[in-house]
Structure formats: C-alpha cells, structure tokens
Amino acid sequence: MxxxxxxxxxxxxxxxxxxxxxxxxxxxxxxxxxxxxxxxxxxxxxxxxxxxxxxxxxxxxxxxxxxxxxxxxxxxxxxxxxxxxxxxxxxxxxxxxxxxxxxxxxxxxxxxxxxxPATGRSAGVTVAVLTTDIHDRDPRRTAAIRDALVEGLSDGTLVARQHRTRTPGVALVGGGPGDPDLITVRGRRLLAEADVVIADRLGPRDLLDELPSHVEVIDAAKIPYGRFMAQEAINNALIEHAKQGKSVVRLKGGDPFVFGRGMEEAQALAEAGISCTVVPGISSSISVPGAAGIPVTHRGVAHEFTVVSGHVAPDDERSLVDWPSLAKLRGTLVILMGVDKIGRIAETLVAHGRAPETPVALIQEGTTAAQRRVDATLSTVAAEVAAHEVKPPAVIVVGDVVNVGPDSPA
The missing domain is CATH 3.40.50.720 (NAD(P)-binding Rossmann-like Domain)
Incomplete structure (x- = not known):
C-alpha cells in the first residue's frame, strides 16, 4: 500500500x-x-x-x-x-x-x-510546516518556509487581519529614529493591524505607504486644534477613535517616553477608560549618533552619557535642566531639540567649566537617506550651525566620543 x-x-x-x-x-x-x-x-x-x-x-x-x-x-x-x-x-x-x-x-x-514540523510562533499564532512529498523530505526547505511565514507575520509584511471582534484600544508605538527598518517587530505588526494611525512628523513616514487603503492615517500636526492645545487635541482624537471600537496606533518618532509626551497620552486614555499598549522604540539619542559612527560611551573615553532636552534655552525660567552641573560632567552629553538654542547652550557649558575646544557633532535627519553630519566645538558650534544651515530634527553630541568613531574628523 x-x-x-x-x-x-x-x-x-x-x-x-x-x-x-x-x-x-x-x-x-x-x-x-x-x-x-x-x-x-x-x-x-x-x-x-x-x-x-x-x-x-x-x-x-x-x-x-x-x-x-x-x-x-x-x-x-x-x-x-x-x-x-x-x-x-x-x-x-x-x-x-x-x-x-x-x-x-x-x-x-x-x-x-x-x-x-518546522515550527515558529508570532502574535499568538503557531506556524507548523510539514512536507507533503514523502519521498523528498527536505528539513531545510520546510525551515525556510517556516522562517519566511513567521518573519512576515512578525514584521507586518504578511498581513492576516483578525475577523473576530477585537478589543478596541490604543497602542503608543515608538517608530525609532526615522529609518523604517528600525521600528520594532511588534510595532510594525500593530501598525499593519490598525484601523486608524495618528502619526507624528518625526515617525517613520515610509511605513505609512505600506498600510492597506482602508486604514485612516491622520497627521497629528494637522489635527484641528480649535480651542484645544495641540496635545489635548491629539488626546481627544485618540479617545474618539478608540471609543468607536477601532484599533488605533499612535505612531511616534523615537521612543514614546523619551521627550515624546507619551505618558500624557497614556494618562488621558486611562482617565477615559481606554486600554493602552506601550511599544518602546529605539531612541534617537543613542541610535542617531551610532548611525553617524559616534559611540555615546567608549572605554577610556566616556563612562556615562546624559540625554537632555534643549527645546528651551538655559536662561529660560521654564528650563528644568541643571546646565551648570552638566558642564562639570566628564561624559557624553546628548541634546535633543536644541538646534536653535545650541549657541546659548554652548556658552552656558563653557561659562561653567566645559572646555571651549570640546568636540561637538550635529547629526541631521539621522538614519534616513538625508542624514548629514556637521562637526564643530563648543566655541564654534553656533557659527557652524548657521554656516551649514542645520535644521531640526538633529541630534547634538557633546564630548570626546565625537572624535572616536571611524567617521570622526580627527
């Protein structure tokens, strides 16, 4: 037989x-x-x-x-x-x-x-692959098919939407520094399953083109604010769509909780009784310097790194940063959102003890095709920013690690 x-x-x-x-x-x-x-x-x-x-x-x-x-x-x-x-x-x-x-x-x-069988798991699904050819069992082929299916389900390139009733809610997804390949596997999968995506300008925009046509994509910068502040309007949009029974993704650049106001959104959702999932993202504070060849720490050079926001100047009463103390540190200083304030930041650091010749690197549009790097020192950085017309978004690295990497100007 x-x-x-x-x-x-x-x-x-x-x-x-x-x-x-x-x-x-x-x-x-x-x-x-x-x-x-x-x-x-x-x-x-x-x-x-x-x-x-x-x-x-x-x-x-x-x-x-x-x-x-x-x-x-x-x-x-x-x-x-x-x-x-x-x-x-x-x-x-x-x-x-x-x-x-x-x-x-x-x-x-x-x-x-x-x-x-060759088995793998992704998003609550077990994929099991068996060969049907009893005379030519090829474990490498079944494993390769398994890997392709699991990878597709994991990164969202193989979309199998759920047809049973899903629990509505919001996922705060960190999209990483800009390169669409640097979003997490879970973030990409949730994005592929979303009904509504509310996206930041700094999120990985290329991923939006991959979404099915029925997905509603909302540019957070274009939400009509009316009498609301921008963040309050975004919170209201998240709540409104989730209450309609939709699966909502709030796609943010970097990590939701690193100067991303993600906790404000999570708190608003909690107050409205809406479930919220937080998906961490790769922070630009580390990934962008790395993409430009700069390690934020290096043996014998820097044993610490500090990340601060530069969206308000050191002499602004709203600033919560202890700039005089930062000037006394020997490690790496990473500044986000500080391009237009870098002149006053550099002056403050020098005034409180940081050497004027301390290396500085500015990486604009990090990890994207438009990435570029401008090198300076604390004494020259304001002039270099103006001369090279450096624009946000840009990550600023201050410290000797700037001269360590293979792409350093030294």
Missing part, C-alpha cells in the same frame, strides 16, 4: 505523560516547546547536555539517569525517541506502536508514527 502524506494535528499535552529518550542536542532543542505545552515530561537518558540538566534541576522535567527499558512508554501520550543507540530506538518505537503512542524518531523519520 502506498504511503500517504502525514496528517497535521495539534496535540494538547498539558499534564499528559510525555517520554523523551535521550538527553542530547535533539532533546535540548525539542524540550522547551514540550515544557511550554505543559507536558508532564519524563527524560530517560544516562547523560544530558548542560542545558537539559538545567531543565531537570529547575524541576521542569523528571530525569531518570539510565538507558531505555521496555515499559518506559506505558501510559504515555507522546514520545520523542532520540538516543544514540539505533537498537534502543527501534525497540522503543515498536513499544510505542504496540501501545498506540505517537512517536517521533530523530534517527529514522520514515520508521516513526509522527513527524515534528
């Missing part, structure tokens, strides 16, 4: 006896999924890898340090046969057949009663 393709099925192994024969690399790879499935696992093996032994020490599995014996598969629901002894594998497989226990064999898939 011709052999037929395997029938795919999902096993519920919670609290059910599962036997693993062999404690080598195969067991090390397969045990975590069995543990996650809640199986009651008995490992039978004279030895085990350090990782498998750690699972036993943690109480995740029961380990009997011996070879396979007839009767080990009694009352088992599922067995993984992976010893280095072919005779023991054959005997265990025969026992499984006699007791109607589904068995996977690492040494001879054709002699097994069950096959392990």
């Amino acid at each position: 011709a052999e037929s393709p395997a029938y795919p099925v999902g096993l519920r192994l919670t609290a059910r006896r599962t036997v693993v024969l062999g404690g080598g690399q195969v067991a090390q790879r397969r045990l975590p999924a069995l543990i996650a499935a809640g199986a009651d696992i008995l490992l039978v093996s004279p030895t085990a890898t350090p990782s498998v032994e750690a699972m036993a020490d943690a109480g995740e599995i029961t380990w009997e340090r011996r070879r396979y014996e007839h009767g080990d598969l009694k009352d088992a629901w599922y067995a993984l046969i992976a010893t280095s002894d072919p005779d023991a594998n054959t005997a265990a497989s025969a026992e499984g057949e006699a007791h109607r226990v589904w068995c996977v064999r690492s040494d001879d898939a054709d002699a097994a009663t069950a096959l392990t």
Whole structure:
C-alpha cells in the first residue's frame, strides 16, 4: 500500500505523560516547546547536555539517569525517541506502536508514527510546516518556509487581519529614529493591524505607504486644534477613535517616553477608560549618533552619557535642566531639540567649566537617506550651525566620543 502524506494535528499535552529518550542536542532543542505545552515530561537518558540538566534541576522535567527499558512508554501520550543507540530506538518505537503512542524518531523519520514540523510562533499564532512529498523530505526547505511565514507575520509584511471582534484600544508605538527598518517587530505588526494611525512628523513616514487603503492615517500636526492645545487635541482624537471600537496606533518618532509626551497620552486614555499598549522604540539619542559612527560611551573615553532636552534655552525660567552641573560632567552629553538654542547652550557649558575646544557633532535627519553630519566645538558650534544651515530634527553630541568613531574628523 502506498504511503500517504502525514496528517497535521495539534496535540494538547498539558499534564499528559510525555517520554523523551535521550538527553542530547535533539532533546535540548525539542524540550522547551514540550515544557511550554505543559507536558508532564519524563527524560530517560544516562547523560544530558548542560542545558537539559538545567531543565531537570529547575524541576521542569523528571530525569531518570539510565538507558531505555521496555515499559518506559506505558501510559504515555507522546514520545520523542532520540538516543544514540539505533537498537534502543527501534525497540522503543515498536513499544510505542504496540501501545498506540505517537512517536517521533530523530534517527529514522520514515520508521516513526509522527513527524515534528518546522515550527515558529508570532502574535499568538503557531506556524507548523510539514512536507507533503514523502519521498523528498527536505528539513531545510520546510525551515525556510517556516522562517519566511513567521518573519512576515512578525514584521507586518504578511498581513492576516483578525475577523473576530477585537478589543478596541490604543497602542503608543515608538517608530525609532526615522529609518523604517528600525521600528520594532511588534510595532510594525500593530501598525499593519490598525484601523486608524495618528502619526507624528518625526515617525517613520515610509511605513505609512505600506498600510492597506482602508486604514485612516491622520497627521497629528494637522489635527484641528480649535480651542484645544495641540496635545489635548491629539488626546481627544485618540479617545474618539478608540471609543468607536477601532484599533488605533499612535505612531511616534523615537521612543514614546523619551521627550515624546507619551505618558500624557497614556494618562488621558486611562482617565477615559481606554486600554493602552506601550511599544518602546529605539531612541534617537543613542541610535542617531551610532548611525553617524559616534559611540555615546567608549572605554577610556566616556563612562556615562546624559540625554537632555534643549527645546528651551538655559536662561529660560521654564528650563528644568541643571546646565551648570552638566558642564562639570566628564561624559557624553546628548541634546535633543536644541538646534536653535545650541549657541546659548554652548556658552552656558563653557561659562561653567566645559572646555571651549570640546568636540561637538550635529547629526541631521539621522538614519534616513538625508542624514548629514556637521562637526564643530563648543566655541564654534553656533557659527557652524548657521554656516551649514542645520535644521531640526538633529541630534547634538557633546564630548570626546565625537572624535572616536571611524567617521570622526580627527
């Protein structure tokens, strides 16, 4: 009788006896999924890898340090046969057949009663891939198909929208410094599943072009403010759309909580009784200098870095930054939103002890195709900004690390 393709099925192994024969690399790879499935696992093996032994020490599995014996598969629901002894594998497989226990064999898939698919997980979905060609089983191909599906589901390029009723709410998503590839996997997936996206000017704009046509995209800068302040109007827009039962993404540049006013939005949503998910993003304070070849810390050069907002000048009564204390620090100073105030910031730092020749780098439109870098010192930075017409958004780095990287002017 011709052999037929395997029938795919999902096993519920919670609290059910599962036997693993062999404690080598195969067991090390397969045990975590069995543990996650809640199986009651008995490992039978004279030895085990350090990782498998750690699972036993943690109480995740029961380990009997011996070879396979007839009767080990009694009352088992599922067995993984992976010893280095072919005779023991054959005997265990025969026992499984006699007791109607589904068995996977690492040494001879054709002699097994069950096959392990190439599996992966993303967004609450398990992807399992089995070959249908029984004469040409290619584990590398099934693994590659698995990886492509999981990656597509994870980064949002493979969109499978949920058709059951979803819980409305808002996700505050940090989009990273500008390059669309630098958004987190979770952020990109939530963006692909959104009904409404309220986007900042500094968010990764290229991602908006990938959204399905039914998604409503709202430019936060163009929300009619009326009698409201800009932030209050944005809060109201988030609440209004969420109350309509929609899945809303607030797409912000960098990280929502690094000078992004994300907590104000989270607080407004909480007061309105709307669920809120925060998805951290890569902050431009670290990523943009890195993209320009500047490490914010470096052994023997800087053991600290400080990130401050420069949106108000040092002599402005609204400033919460202790500029005199910052001038006394020896580490790296990263200034966001400070291009138009950098002259007064530099003067203040020098006046309180920072050397006038301290290197400064300004990185405009960091991580995007328009990125450019302008180098100066504290004594020359105001003139260089004017001469090179540096415009926001730009990240300013002050400190000796400016001259460390491969792109440094030194």
